[in-house]
Amino acid sequence: MTDLLSGREYAARLRERTAAEAARLAASGTPPRLAVVTATADESSAWYVRSIARAAEKCGIHCDIADLGPRATPADIGARLAGLSADHATHGIILQTPLPPGASAQELAAEIAVAKDVDGANPLSLGRLAAGLPAFAPATAEAVVAVLDAHGIEVAGRRVAVVGRSTVVGKPAALLLLDRDATVTVAHSRTQDLAALTGAADIVVAAAGCPGLITADHIRPGAILVDVGTNPTPDGGLTGDIDAASVDGRAAALTPVPGGVGPVTTALLLQHTVRAAAEANGAA
Amino acid sequence: MTDLLSGREYAARLRERTAAEAARLAASGTPPRLAVVTATADESSAWYVRSIARAAEKCGIHCDIADLGPRATPADIGARLAGLSADHATHGIILQTPLPPGASAQELAAEIAVAKDVDGANPLSLGRLAAGLPAFAPATAEAVVAVLDAHGIEVAGRRVAVVGRSTVVGKPAALLLLDRDATVTVAHSRTQDLAALTGAADIVVAAAGCPGLITADHIRPGAILVDVGTNPTPDGGLTGDIDAASVDGRAAALTPVPGGVGPVTTALLLQHTVRAAAEANGAA
Numbered sequence: 313m314t315d316l317l318s319g320r321e322y323a324a325r326l327r328e329r330t331a332a333e334a335a336r337l338a339a340s341g342t343p344p345r346l347a348v349v350t351a352t353a354d355e356s357s358a359w360y361v362r363s364i365a366r367a368a369e370k371c372g373i374h375c376d377i378a379d380l381g382p383r384a385t386p387a388d389i390g391a392r393l394a395g396l397s398a399d400h401a402t403h404g405i406i407l408q409t410p411l412p413p414g415a416s417a418q419e420l421a422a423e424i425a426v427a428k429d430v431d432g433a434n435p436l437s438l439g440r441l442a443a444g445l446p447a448f449a450p451a452t453a454e455a456v457v458a459v460l461d462a463h464g465i466e467v468a469g470r471r472v473a474v475v476g477r478s479t480v481v482g483k484p485a486a487l488l489l490l491d492r493d494a495t496v497t498v499a500h501s502r503t504q505d506l507a508a509l510t511g512a513a514d515i516v517v518a519a520a521g522c523p524g525l526i527t528a529d530h531i532r533p534g535a536i537l538v539d540v541g542t543n544p545t546p547d548g549g550l551t552g553d554i555d556a557a558s559v560d561g562r563a564a565a566l567t568p569v570p571g572g573v574g575p576v577t578t579a580l581l582l583q584h585t586v587r588a589a590a591e592a593n594g595a596a
Numbered sequence: 597m598t599d600l601l602s603g604r605e606y607a608a609r610l611r612e613r614t615a616a617e618a619a620r621l622a623a624s625g626t627p628p629r630l631a632v633v634t635a636t637a638d639e640s641s642a643w644y645v646r647s648i649a650r651a652a653e654k655c656g657i658h659c660d661i662a663d664l665g666p667r668a669t670p671a672d673i674g675a676r677l678a679g680l681s682a683d684h685a686t687h688g689i690i691l692q693t694p695l696p697p698g699a700s701a702q703e704l705a706a707e708i709a710v711a712k713d714v715d716g717a718n719p720l721s722l723g724r725l726a727a728g729l730p731a732f733a734p735a736t737a738e739a740v741v742a743v744l745d746a747h748g749i750e751v752a753g754r755r756v757a758v759v760g761r762s763t764v765v766g767k768p769a770a771l772l773l774l775d776r777d778a779t780v781t782v783a784h785s786r787t788q789d790l791a792a793l794t795g796a797a798d799i800v801v802a803a804a805g806c807p808g809l810i811t812a813d814h815i816r817p818g819a820i821l822v823d824v825g826t827n828p829t830p831d832g833g834l835t836g837d838i839d840a841a842s843v844d845g846r847a848a849a850l851t852p853v854p855g856g857v858g859p860v861t862t863a864l865l866l867q868h869t870v871r872a873a874a875e876a877n878g879a880a
Contacts, residue, residue, distance in 0.1 A: 439723025442771075443702045444764045464675045469788050477774055479727045487726075490761055490782055495793065497781035498774055504753050509779065512796070 322462035404585030430584035476519035517552035606746035688869030714868035761801035802837035
């Protein structure tokens with residue numbers, strides 16, 4: 313009864329358009345190029361970086377992985393980001409987390425040129441977003457809106473509860489939804505009576521990083537649920553912040569994990585990179 | 597029955613502390629200096645700028661009014677802001693609105709150095725605020741939280757409805773309240789059933805610019821109301837977004853207009869300027 317709002321088909325269409333634009337740019341002398349800066353021995357991070365690199369290459373976007381290693385200092389990382397920001401051949405820059413102890417992703421991301429900040433990590437990008445100025449949004453936050461759009465779900469005038477207030481997902485998703493005329497509530501770990509709050513919402517966006525946090529008790533019948541959680545399971549899989557079995561039959565629709573917000577996020581990162589390359593090409 | 601949450605006493609205490617710090621800085625060779633850039637023939641704007649200048653001088657802060665006139669171009673305004681940002685003797689910069697047609701306050705405010713952006717107008721300041729990094733918040737948004745603090749009203753864990761989503765008040769107030777662990781809903785002109793939404797909140801912050809928008813029907817008994825509205829009345833006075841007569845006896849507390857958020861806003865602008873001067877003095 314509960315529709316699955318897959319992100320795969322939309323992501324595939326987006327990648328197709330991105331690949332066509334990448335080919336056009338390459339032919340006109342601006343082959344799109346993405347750089348991922350990483351400084352960790354974390355295995356799941358390495359896996360994610362390789363998956364982005366593969367997805368990029370499939371779209372005709374060259375992907376450079378700048379692996380500075382887990383002993384990189386904040387100065388090393390900042391210098392590399394500044395160098396890539398100044399490099400005319402690089403169009404998109406991603407700073408991968410986690411970073412070594414003492415390195416702040418927020419502070420370092422300020423070194424990423426806003427025009428190349430394809431994952432909206434620079435605080436200036438976030439501020440421009442909040443101020444309604446052009447900027448790249450964090451891809452995951454944008455994917456929340458995009459997956460709803462892809463399934464023709466209107467957010468204007470509807471009550472949306474965003475569970476989670478992170479700088480990379482909760483806050484920017486709230487800003488994007490607000491910009492689309494949703495009435496947005498941001499809930500978090502200090503929220504009292506979460507179930508009453510999410511239960512009053514037409515659309516619930518779960519971005520708390522708590523496996524199975526949202527159950528049937530947290531939602532109204534017919535609610536639309538977007539699951540941003542990507543929590544590792546003991547068997548090496550992923551599980552979301554929404555208990556899919558519990559909400560089944562009560563929710564009108566749910567984005568699956570995996571296969572919902574995730575593939576759209578990656579496709580948007582690549583689309584942003586090609587947009588950045590197109591702007592660089594237009595400016596040249 | 598409804599307590600009036602005056603901002604005047606707190607503002608007076610804040611100005612006193614600010615004046616003491618300004619005197620200390622002047623004695624140590626860094627007399628605090630605020631610049632207000634204006635480019636309008638608007639009379640109420642001119643009145644407001646003069647009132648800031650008077651309040652600043654009373655605190656021992658020198659205030660320069662850079663009146664570029666209503667024919668100033670965006671380039672003129674940007675150049676002046678950049679010049680003041682580079683001027684070591686200037687510690688705080690305010691860009692007064694309205695601006696001439698074609699000039700975007702958001703875009704121009706990017707020319708204000710973040711360290712001198714005492715009214716949090718630069719999108720980078722807003723982004724740093726959203727990312728939890730040090731930055732000056734827009735003074736009006738900060739005054740909302742400060743007036744609640746001044747009266748010992750706890751916001752953590754409480755449901756707060758912010759009515760209005762402007763870049764200068766609604767959004768930054770929501771971010772500040774979220775940072776203080778409130779569960780925050782942002783409502784606006786496209787919100788459906790505003791009364792149900794504000795009626796579910798413990799604290800309602802009215803920042804919509806609509807005189808008398810919030811009435812007894814919009815609030816729960818015992819609600820705490822913060823009125824950010826400053827709507828001119830035909831007789832030359834000011835009226836808020838909350839219908840004070842209507843909510844009287846039903847709300848637990850209400851900030852008056854005038855005399856609530858307003859005086860705190862001005863006092864915070866001056867405090868920010870002295871903080872900026874102290875940092876410049878410390879860095880010198």
